[in-house]
Amino acid sequence: xxxxxxxxxxxxxxxxxxxxxxxxxxxxxxxxxxxxxxxxxxxxxxxxxxxxxxxxxxxxxxxxxxxxxxxxxxxxxxxxxxxxxxxxxxxxxxxxxxxxxxxxxxxxxxxxxxxxxxxxxxxxxxxxxxxxxxxxxxxxxxxxxxxxxxxxxxxxxxxxxxxxxxxxxxxxxxxxxxxxxxxxxxxxxxxxxxxxxxxxxxxxxxxxxxxxxxxxxxxxxxxxxx
Amino acid sequence: xxxxxxxxxxxxxxxxxxxxxxxxxxxxxxxxxxxxxxxxxxxxxxxxxxxxxxxxxxxxxxxxxxxxxxxxxxxxxxxxxxxxxxxxxxxxxxxxxxxxxxxxxxxxxxxxxxxxxxxxxxxxxxxxxxxxxxxxxxxxxxxxxxxxxxxxxxxxxxxxxxxxxxxxxxxxxxxxxxxxxxxxxxxxxxxxxxxxxxxxxxxxxxxxxxxxxxxxxxxxxxxxxxxxxxxxxxxxxxxxxxxxxxxxxxxxxxxxxxxxxxxxxxxxxxxxxxxxxxxxxxxxxxxxxxxxxxxxxxx
Numbered sequence: 001x002x003x004x005x006x007x008x009x010x011x012x013x014x015x016x017x018x019x020x021x022x023x024x025x026x027x028x029x030x031x032x033x034x035x036x037x038x039x040x041x042x043x044x045x046x047x048x049x050x051x052x053x054x055x056x057x058x059x060x061x062x063x064x065x066x067x068x069x070x071x072x073x074x075x076x077x078x079x080x081x082x083x084x085x086x087x088x089x090x091x092x093x094x095x096x097x098x099x100x101x102x103x104x105x106x107x108x109x110x111x112x113x114x115x116x117x118x119x120x121x122x123x124x125x126x127x128x129x130x131x132x133x134x135x136x137x138x139x140x141x142x143x144x145x146x147x148x149x150x151x152x153x154x155x156x157x158x159x160x161x162x163x164x165x166x167x168x169x170x171x172x173x174x175x176x177x178x179x180x181x182x183x184x185x186x187x188x189x190x191x192x193x194x195x196x197x198x199x200x201x202x203x204x205x206x207x208x209x210x211x212x213x214x215x216x217x218x219x220x221x222x223x224x225x226x
Numbered sequence: 227x228x229x230x231x232x233x234x235x236x237x238x239x240x241x242x243x244x245x246x247x248x249x250x251x252x253x254x255x256x257x258x259x260x261x262x263x264x265x266x267x268x269x270x271x272x273x274x275x276x277x278x279x280x281x282x283x284x285x286x287x288x289x290x291x292x293x294x295x296x297x298x299x300x301x302x303x304x305x306x307x308x309x310x311x312x313x314x315x316x317x318x319x320x321x322x323x324x325x326x327x328x329x330x331x332x333x334x335x336x337x338x339x340x341x342x343x344x345x346x347x348x349x350x351x352x353x354x355x356x357x358x359x360x361x362x363x364x365x366x367x368x369x370x371x372x373x374x375x376x377x378x379x380x381x382x383x384x385x386x387x388x389x390x391x392x393x394x395x396x397x398x399x400x401x402x403x404x405x406x407x408x409x410x411x412x413x414x415x416x417x418x419x420x421x422x423x424x425x426x427x428x429x430x431x432x433x434x435x436x437x438x439x440x441x442x443x444x445x446x447x448x449x450x451x452x453x454x455x456x457x458x459x460x461x462x463x464x465x466x467x468x469x470x471x472x473x474x475x476x477x478x479x480x481x482x483x484x485x486x487x488x489x490x491x492x493x494x495x496x497x498x499x500x501x502x503x504x505x506x507x508x509x510x511x512x513x514x515x516x517x518x519x520x521x522x523x524x525x
Contacts, residue, residue, distance in 0.1 A: 049427065072432060079429035089424050105228060106430035154429070 007057030017043040019213045030184045032200050033193040035210035041193035082151030086163035088143040090135045097131040103154040121149040141172035161192045197224040232438040250406045251450020254399040259504050260458040261392030268385040270489045273482030281373040284342040289367030306354035311346040352378050407515025415523040436520045447512020451504040
C-alpha cells in the first residue's frame with residue numbers, strides 16, 4: 001500500500017511542485033499518473049522512493065512511514081521498488097545481463113542465482129539472445145525492455161515507470177505496456193507516469209490526474225482528461 | 227570480489243591518475259620509512275651508549291685501593307650515579323689479555339703493574355655525564371677521565387634533529403598525500419555520479435557504493451608504502467658503509483624499542499617490521515583520504 005497524506009513539496013526556488021496531495025494505492029493495483037509537463041508527476045514518484053523529501057505531509061510505503069525512514073536505510077525501501085525511466089538509466093559499460101542482474105548483485109546474491117534469474121528476466125522481455133550485448137547495441141525499445149527486466153528481477157512489490165514510452169514509437173510503446181500489464185498480473189503494484197493518452201485511454205486502469213501540483217481527478221477505469 | 231573487480235576497472239581506465247596517486251604516496255613513505263629507520267637507529271645507538279660504563283676513571287698507582295673504595299662509596303650515594311664498578315689492576319690485565327689473546331707478543335709485554343686500576347661509572351642519564359666527569363677530574367690521584375661525551379652529545383642532537391625534521395616533513399607529506407587521494411577519489415566519484423545514482427536507486431546500500439572508492443584509496447596507500455619502503459631500504463643498503471661509519475665501532479646494534487630485534491646490520495626481522503608499519507600506515511592513510519572524499523562527494 002502506498003499512501004500520501006496531505007503531501008506538499010516546495011522547491012528551494014519557491015515553486016510548489018505538489019500541493020496537499022492525498023491518495024492511496026492498494027497492493028497489486030495498476031495506476032496511471034497523468035498530467036502535462038511540470039504537473040508534478042516525476043516529483044510524486046521521487047517522493048515514493050525518498051529521492052526527494054516532502055515539505056509537509058506524510059508518505060507511507062507498506063508499513064513504513066518514509067518521513068521516519070533514516071537515510072542509512074533507504075536502500076531497504078528501494079530494494080522493494082523497481083524503476084523504469086524514460087532515459088533507461090542503464091550502465092553503458094556493462095552488458096545487458098550485467099545491467100539486469102545489478103539489483104541482485106547489490107544485495108550480495110550468489111552468482112549462479114543471479115545468472116539464473118537474469119536468464120528468466122531476459123526471456124520474459126524477449127532479449128535472452130542478447131545477454132552479452134552492450135546498451136549501445138540496442139534499440140530504444142529494447143533498452144526499455146532491458147530496463148523493465150532490471151526492474152522486476154529482484155521481485156519488488158512495486159514497479160514505478162516514469163514516462164516509459166516517452167522515447168518509443170507507438171508499436172514499441174504497446175509492447176512495453178503489455179509487459180507492464182503482465183508484471184501487474186503477477187502481483188506487482190505498477191505505477192506509470194505518462195503523457196501517452198492512447199495508452200491510458202485504451203487500458204481502462206485507475207488514472208490519477210495531476211495539474212499544477214494538485215490532484216484534479218482520481219478514477220477507476222479513468223481516461224486522460226487533461 | 228565484485229568491489230575488487232570494480233577497483234581494478236578504475237585503475238585500468240585511468241592509469242595515469244592511479245600512477246600519480248601511488249607516486250605521491252610513495253614519496254611520503256620513502257621519507258617515512260627512511261626516518262623511521264634513522265629514528266630507530268639513532269635511538270638504539272643512544273640507548274647503547276647510555277647503557278655502557280659511560281665514564282672511566284683511571285687512577286695513579288699512588289691511589290690506594292682503600293681510597294678508591296671510599297670514593298666508590300661516595301659515588302654510589304650520588305643520585306646522578308646509577309652504578310659504579312671497580313676494576314683492579316689484575317682485572318684490567320684479564321680484560322687486556324682477553325682483548326689481545328690472539329697477539330702473544332703484546333701479552334708478554336704487559337703486566338698488571340703497568341695497567342691502572344679504574345672505576346667504570348654509569349650515570350642515571352646522559353645529562354649527568356659532564357658533572358660526574360668534572361667531579362672525578364678534581365679528585366686527587368686521578369690520572370685520566372674518559373667518557374663518550376662527544377658521541378653522546380652528537381647522538382642526542384642527531385636524534386632530536388631526526389625527530390624534528392622527520393616530524394615536520396612527514397606532517398607536510400601526510401597532508402599532501404591525503405589531499406591527493408581525496409582529490410583523485412573525489413574526481414572518480416564525480417565522474418561516476420550517474421552510475422552511483424543508479425546503484426542507489428536499485429537498492430545499493432551506502433557502504434556498497436562507498437566500498438570500491440575506499441578500497442581504491444587503501445590500494446594507493448599500500449602501493450605507495452610498498453614503493454616508498456623499497457626505495458628507502460635500497461638507499462640504506464646502498465649506503466651501508468656510511469651507516470657503519472656512523473655507528474663508531476658498534477658491530478651489532480640491538481633495538482632499544484623492540485627487544486630482540488637487531489637494527490644493524492639490518493636484520494630481516496627489522497626490515498619486516500618497517501614494512502609492516504609502513505604498509506599498515508599506508509592503508510590507513512589511503513583509507514582515511516578516500517573516506518574523506520566519500521563523505522565530501524557522496525553525501
